[in-house]
Amino acid sequence: MSGLLARPRIQLLLRLLLGAFFVYASLDKIASPSGFARIVYQWQVAGPLPSNLAAVTLPWVELVAGLLLVIGVWRREAALAIALLLVVFLAAAGSVLARGIDVTNCGCFSVAKEAAASGWPPAWMKGVGWFLVVRNLLMLAAALSLAFVKARAPFAPASE
């Protein structure tokens, strides 16, 4: 497994996908801090002040780390920053699920009020549920591999 993850092409692919995903995810939240803050409130993880701080700062960390991953600068550290974000999101989602709170729009991409009501993407993709948990766990694995797995030189023997 780590042999596959050490392949430069696999690492490049993961880096571009993960980086682009986070850049895209940050844009709508950056465009509407109050819309994103409303969604953070619905998660009911923290009071208004910490929720506001998260709503103002997290999308920009997503954007900066995502851009660095895409352009390939400080990529291990950027991948680690994304891993940290994912751990925070997973912990918050776990808390939401454990308390049985119904969050119909997780705010992962779109924070518009209509987003919760529109037919696409389907509700199980938008809400805080198992899809979100599994998706974030997969991305966490990808981010950690980018942070810590050393890329093999393209022509080096596989058995180092």
Next chain:
Amino acid sequence: MLPFFDMPVDWRRFILILAGGATLGFAWNAASGRGIVLGQSVLSQAGDELVKAPDAKALLDKGALFLDARPRDFWKLSRIPGSLSLPEEDFDRAFVEVEPRLRRAGTIVVYCSGYGCDASHVVARKLREKGIAAAILDEGLPAWQDANLPLDNQARP
């Protein structure tokens, strides 16, 4: 050595990414014109009057009328004692039912299910448009329960 334990991460860069992102976020919040007031719920707008749970209890003891802005099914299960149901989602119809009581009431406090819901804010604003002043219970029912204030749990039809 296993590649996973190689840890070729520069922690200063890692901190810089987090701090830089957060700094940009604060700068954008301050300068973009789309920013939010950090110390206050974004659900609050100018003109909204918020009361904390213990102060709201004091108002209740003095005979204030409480309005439950949640969907009616929630009010049927459990409510602040003496409160009337005025759901945001069904405001126009429900308002007609309770209007005479509201016009006679002294102090009115609206609540919903916490700071994640803006129903109490919406209902208070709609009442204001109709010339009825109403305060909003800050952080809603969870704050009321956290302060161990009484609830009426008798089911209503």
